[in-house]
Amino acid sequence: MAEASRTDDSFHVFDTTLRDGAQREGINLTVADKLAIARHLDEFGVGFIEGGWPGANPRDTEFFARAAAELDLRNARLVAFGATRRAGGKAAEDPQLAALVTSGAPVVTLVAKAHDRHVELALRTTLDENLEMVRDSVAYLRAQGRRVFIDCEHFFDGYKANRAYALAVVRAAHEAGADVVVLCDTNGGMLPAGVRDTVADVLRDCHTYKPGARIGIHAQDDTGCAVANTLAAVDAGATHVQCTANGYGERVGNANLFPVVGALEIKYDRRVLPPGSLAEMTRISHAIAEVVNLAPSTHQPYVGFSAFAHKAGLHASAIKVDPDLYQHIDPETVGNTMRMLVSDMAGRASVELKGKELGYDLSTDRDLAGRVVARVKEQENLGYTYESADASFELLLRDEVRGSRERFYTLESWRTISEQGPNGFSGNEATVKLSAKGERRIATGEGNGPVDALDKALRTALDGIYPQLGRLELVDYKVRILEGQHGTGSKTRVLIETSDGTAGWSTVGVADNVVAASWLALEDAYTYGLIRAGLEPTE
């Protein structure tokens, strides 16, 4: 491993997405997922990646075996997680400690109990034996050439219940050779002021017996303060922060890596990432969300799709003067972008700004801008939203400029059939009838579902007439059921993302049901694609 390329050791950004993050409800990671996430985290530049608990979980054992063979980490060191040896046993004979060594990870995090009541009730051993377990386990792993971090579980609750014992666990770990002792707010009940005071007190105590002793922080978000708690610990002298990508974790989640790193880099002006990495933050956050198969949180600080989105009419007019007056940082610093939202709250000023973004000058034609605002309001009442469907908004805008919709074909009808028959047979079929350039076409397509079949039928119907459609691909498809708020039944909104290989665009359709809504979004997607390809409407 090329030590020279690693960031220096004075401050640790320690990621535990693969272990603690995976505890989040709804996350289920395969080994391939874990390897993919490790690559993203390494590229982002964290110093440590906790990969899991080898020996306790076959999937994690496999992860470390494959990581050794397949991962070529440039910035991060791999960390194996485990517990201190069994009560009454010997570290050298403990099978779980042996599995940590076998994992090949150069760094090991051991969880140790620091709350007297947990020692008695969960470990069912004596307070002294617990201290011995810490000493013995750390010494054993150090003798095997491993760097050791100790996670003091339930530290803050333990400190409140029995300060002397909690401090004794920290001391046992430090004296046995742990590099960092991490104070964990396992149940997540702390607030920043308490974290700051406790970390400061612990560090004062540590420095009486080991000058330079290091403390880390592991915060859970149960009070909504995990990021602030992490920063409060840093304020008090912690030099190791444990986080997870997008704040994934058990219950509410863990301290979110991205706002923690964002604050350290931008607000503290402290270099904790390799140069250039911060600008990749938004992309990395979304890529990891993709792998764990959760929609990226649109309202996540720094990296959320909405993090720099402006809606208020009041602000919209002032943003024309100077965008920096309305943003705490330049979104490009973290690889994000400012967006003006089209919404009936925003009025003319933001429609004009949005038009400008798309290359239309609406400021000279107040009548046109007024018609666009009115159409947006009308459509929003039906359940449309243009905030994340730029292409559909641009088509609406072009409609108003032209006075009519641009059409490349005239639809006669479509029909989809989904069925499941005896003997497990199942199928989806769609038929589209339309005319284009004076020619009537009827085409039938089969697909994985009714929408897929409809897509294939439409492409087949237009085959030969618009060869440009061949380059278009549907890359994302989202369905949202809009609740009927007053018992009047629900509507379905479909968002489709389409790509022509060089750029992507989003379209929206709203209807009583998913098939009809998909059809509308599909029509917009292809109409926009053909306009982008430089074609003139024919119908």
Add this chain to the structure above:
Amino acid sequence: MAEASRTDDSFHVFDTTLRDGAQREGINLTVADKLAIARHLDEFGVGFIEGGWPGANPRDTEFFARAAAELDLRNARLVAFGATRRAGGKAAEDPQLAALVTSGAPVVTLVAKAHDRHVELALRTTLDENLEMVRDSVAYLRAQGRRVFIDCEHFFDGYKANRAYALAVVRAAHEAGADVVVLCDTNGGMLPAGVRDTVADVLRDCHTYKPGARIGIHAQDDTGCAVANTLAAVDAGATHVQCTANGYGERVGNANLFPVVGALEIKYDRRVLPPGSLAEMTRISHAIAEVVNLAPSTHQPYVGFSAFAHKAGLHASAIKVDPDLYQHIDPETVGNTMRMLVSDMAGRASVELKGKELGYDLSTDRDLAGRVVARVKEQENLGYTYESADASFELLLRDEVRGSRERFYTLESWRTISEQGPNGFSGNEATVKLSAKGERRIATGEGNGPVDALDKALRTALDGIYPQLGRLELVDYKVRILEGQHGTGSKTRVLIETSDGTAGWSTVGVADNVVAASWLALEDAYTYGLIRAGLEPTE
């Protein structure tokens, strides 16, 4: 208004969901929505509800008119929001200030610029005239018998740029008779330590000219610290907190009312709500999410569906010993509940706990528990998730206990047709063929969409055979597209919530397409409903 029933004035919980919260991307509130939210907030017990900007927005003007006629607030006072008078004008002649008075709201919040650069660039007036606008506007509204709060926009950035001027704005407001001057972190770039120091400094300054002067805090969440920033201000002496339900707001959002109130009530042991309200927090949070038509955030502190959900196998076994060791508060304090999650990470211990929750003792039959764990893993690999589909999990469990699926009919086939024809005709039709109690049935249903049609066809087919189905109603329907992570195409997961009028249950189906997945969830929903109704399977 019954003043006696209001909480005392020494600390203000001020909600701005209806004004600032409505700026969130994706929120569009009707007047009826706003009235519904105001009722929920009043029931929860906030002291102030900021309803909007009458005069600037016709919808907000209508809201105040209807609020006066229709709302009977028990705990809260209604607040109208507006800006200080125009530069160069007179407060008494300002149409927007007049609209605030006309609104009838007993309290007015006026936004004032506190950042010198904003005064010059956005207001385009002099620093002195801005101070005069504050004094004049406050004095005018006071003379009209209104209580006045001043929101100092961009206060923290202004304080950094020009402390003396920022303090001068606060002083002008206090001296003109404002009850509270609220320091706004409009761009949301602050961290708790900075907020605490700034608020303390401002209060020191205020108390030199007005002993007892009050300061409030309005935090945005752009650094992920809005809750902590709000609490830091309280630590420094602020006695008025501005929040929004579920943290709704522009960009990342505002300080979330629920964790702020949760911390104040539980961690600070400070009574800021009427007695009994805290236990309504989870319900109120979800009810407001329902009205604004956003899915409640599952990972929200205190009130999220996952906020007290335990997944880890390690924890699951310890939770058997004492749940309080693994929760920062008793979930019932805030009206939430502990949940054990069924997941392949959890293993036998949590399947046993989950079984116990459902009334099955699996601890005595290790073989059965093992089979259930294996089935769950197998299904999770297909894309199923039982974490939020208890009824489907219980059916799986009963399958393993019985050795086969309980069936109330034998399906032969189903088919759905969706079509759109010429002249705007559109329709959805489904046909189901099945046999039940020896009788073969064929039924066709029409609906808003293919799933609705399928539901109607199934009910019609079973009509007369199981009259119990008449009581069952589908109350929620969610679709999730599971991305094919390795280019192998996508799957669709459908979650259905069903109610029999007294209780609800959730079921899940996964298939290549939305119709087939819905069918599976529908079958589980009705099977479970018939079992609940006490029926014995017949097939």
